[in-house]
Amino acid sequence: MASWRDRLRSLHERVFGRAEVPPSSSESDDERPSITESPDLAQAAPVVAEKAPASRARAPTGKAPATVKTQGKRAAVASNDAPPRSTPKARPLAINLGIDFGTSFTKVCFRDLGSEVSGTVAAGKGGKEALVPSIVAIGSDGRLFLGDSVSGKQAAVIVPYLKMRLAGGPIGERLPEFGGIDLNKAESVRALAAWFLASVIQRSQQWLAVHEADRLKNRVADWSANVGVPVEHYDSQALATFEEVLGVAWLWVKDDLVPKTLQQALPSYRLTQPRLAAEVTDFHAVPEIAAAVQSFVMSREAVPGIYVYFDVGGGTVDGVAFNYLNFRGERRINFYSGKVEPLGVSAIGASLAQGAPGEIDAVRLEKLLKACSQSTLAELVLRIHKLVAYVVMTARRKDGRNWQEDAFQSADYERKFIGRLSTSRMRPLIVFIGGGGSKSEWYKGSIESTYTAFKHHSAGVPPYKLVEVPRPKDFIVPKGSADEFIRFAISYGLSFPFGEGPDIGLPSQFGAAEEPRQWTPPGVVDYADSKDYC
Ligand SMILES: Nc1ncnc2c1ncn2[C@@H]1O[C@H](COP(=O)(O)OP(=O)(O)OP(=O)(O)O)[C@@H](O)[C@H]1O
Ligand SMILES: [Mg+2]
DSSP: OOOHHHHHHHHHHHHHSSOOOOOSOOOOGGGOOOOOSOOOHHHHOSSOOSOOOSSOEEOOOSSOGGGOOOTTTOSSSOOSSOOOTTSOOOEEEEEEEEEEEOSSEEEEEEEETTTTEEEEEOOSGGGTOSEEESOEEEETTSBEEEGGGSOTTTEEEEEOOHHHHHHTOOOSOOOOEETTEETTSHHHHHHHHHHHHHHHHHHHHHHHHHHTHHHHTTEEEEEEEEEEEOGGGTTSHHHHHHHHHHHHHHHHHHTTOOOSBHHHHHHHHHHHGGGGGTSOOOEEEEEHHHHHHHHHHTTSOOOSEEEEEEEEOSSOEEEEEEEEEEETTEEEEEEEEEEEESOSHHHHHHHHHTTOOSOOOHHHHHHHHHHSOHHHHHHHHHHHHHHHHHHHHHHHHHHOSOTTTSOOBOHHHHHHHTOSOOTTOOOOEEEEEESGGGGOHHHHHHHHTHHHHTTTTTTTOOOEEEEEOOOOTTEEOOTTOOOOHHHHHHHHHHTSOTTSSOEEEOGGGSOTTSOOSSOOOTTOOOGGGSTTOO
């Protein structure tokens, strides 16, 4: 069986051609700037005031690392250095971090590849919050902070919507200049995003050293990480940008040279980037929605069939339809369709709030929607309907079977999640919803009402059944935490080293020319041509 690295490479090549990032400079490693201090982890990592090289972490042997302050002792997260002779050789423990770099919030899960469990990492404020605002704050002297480590008053500039900026489609306002540096320029955004991700990795490693100390006892952590990239960027130039940023972030953490200030970050990024051509960085870009789907497939309760999944995020609503196959344990996901629209909670909310300050969550969005005009509301609902209809009808057309009559989903699945079959014996189309915005009744209602608004019954589609993505058995949540799985489904999926899960076929591989696998009775109208279909 091909290694996960080969599979990742082949997936990249299938969708993207040879995605290599050419070195932009010929400067050598020797010319790296000497950044004398590591970042101030008292702000970047509240739990352990220690340096955190990424490549190896050694379990704490004595006191809880939170109490260790001595510079250079590295009790919590140790470096690549060989252990002293007297200590018995610690066994490696492979830990993969799944980083869901959200438009509004970043969520992290770790996976212990030895005991095969995943859990949330409270990489947020004070090592207590699982949500890290996807924000970099720049202090008046240029020092960089994660958004939850600084109050609005202290920060000279707040940089939100980092992921969107990196992908080239910013939402929100233009950023000001800072000390002669244009923060809107691609190189500024890349450096800030790399700094953000490097800081999240450091915080995660340090949190694990403290809160998963037993797991790491007498072990040397062998780190790797995945970051989710919106699928629409997965076969675009934006992927190369993401990969470059991940690579630089990884090398910064590995070398324990995460810059402290904006003024350091820009030249350090320029000097680190050319090293990516020669050095292995275990930090990979994985399509976000594939990770979400992976979380369902890895639940082990998953039953083969056709499913739809919508992730309602802060920036976007991502939808996919996929066929999950399992041939005697060989699992495969064929994506029939995928579409992303900037219809997330903050994206819609920001346009309706028209510059009014304050965070827009699902609750505030519902209020804004109630206050807006009927025509605006109708337009927004129509945009959701079109997205849903595209995802469902593209899959229906590509699959070729009659979903209202054929057993396109196993009855086992219905018994588990839906209950008894309806008298009509028409098996519903399972529509999973995830993401923070999926709690909103407006999104749920808009997704569900597509069925009647676009006459999907006449188009051979069974009624939708909206279901929260089930929580897998190997997902652990710290005691007392109120974290909901739907918010972490993507980071959980990303916590699997790429290639460990099922094979993935992307939408472009399932074109209209694909032969239907089952005979369709004459007289069945092809609603793919219908006006109702987007
Ligand atoms: N319990 C809640 N009540 C109200 N709003 C919520 C709640 N939980 C999450 N939200 C809102 O849901 C939105 C989406 O959250 P989520 O973390 O899924 O977005 P994201 O991953 O940052 O965005 P994207 O997936 O578009 O990159 C956010 O705007 C958040 O404020
Ligand atoms: Mg998200």
